[in-house]
Amino acid sequence: MSVNPMTYEAQFFGFTPQTCMLRIYIAFQDYLFEVMQAVEQVILKKLESLPGCDISPVQIRKCTEQFLCIMKGRFDNLFGKMEKLFLQMILHIPPNILLPEDKSQEMHPCSEEEFQLLQKEIEQLQGKYKAELCTKQALLAELEEQKITQAKLRQTLALFDELENIGRDHGTSDFRESLVFLAQNSRKLQNIRDNVEMEGKKLKIS
Incomplete structure (x- = not known):
């Protein structure tokens, strides 16, 4: 089989010419077998009807296999010629023929330098796109963090509102003053606890 990739023919036909020829070869070979x-089978039936025939089925099989090898050799030789004809003439697209989707290249040709410049421009655009994509992902992650922070802030504000309502129910008009008063009392209690712990340690030592 041919080793030429024939990519342009594959683009036009929708299949590689080599694959087409291989399938034809397999189909003919299967038909030959x-x-x-x-x-x-016909020879064996004819021999059964002949009286006193000494030819065994094993001998018939051996002769059939020998004849098959001869036929396969002839077939491979003819198929090689047919493959060459198909790949060089019938399934071959001449160099001066363009596919419809490649007509734009003929109408708008570009030099090697222009092609290299276009390649560089494409690479730059791809780099910018990747950078913008990373920036977008970072912004989305930051936005998600802001949403979480806002949710926590709303919970904190709701807690303060609830504490202020509780303070009003118990006769405290200003929640901030109550919070300062609680903080001061908390510090006093912490100082008293520290003093008690120090006194306890002194007593243990003595």
């Missing part, structure tokens, strides 16, 4: 099996 089936024909030889049918011929062998």
Whole structure:
């Protein structure tokens, strides 16, 4: 089989010419094997009807296989010529033929330098796109963090509102003053606790 990739032909036909020829080869080869099996069965039936025939089925099979090898050799030789004809003439697209989707290249040709510049421009645009994509992902992550922070802030404000309502229910008009008063009392209690702990340690030592 041919090793030429024939990519342009594959683009036009929708399949590689080599694959097409391989399938034809396999189909013909399978048909040849089936024909030889049918011929062998006919020969065996004819021999059964002949009286005193000393030819065994094993001998018939051996002769059939030998004949099959000869036929396969002839077939491979003919198929090689047919493959060459198909790949060089029938399934071959001449160099001066362009596919419809490649007509734009003929109408707007570009030099090697222009092509390299376009390649560099494409790479730059891809780099900018990736950078913008990373920036977008970072902004989305920051936005998500802001949403979480806002939710926590709303919970804190709701807690303060609830404490202020409780203070009003118990006769405290200003929640901030109550909070300062609680903080001062908390510090006093902490100082008293520290003094008690110090006195306890002194007593243990004595």
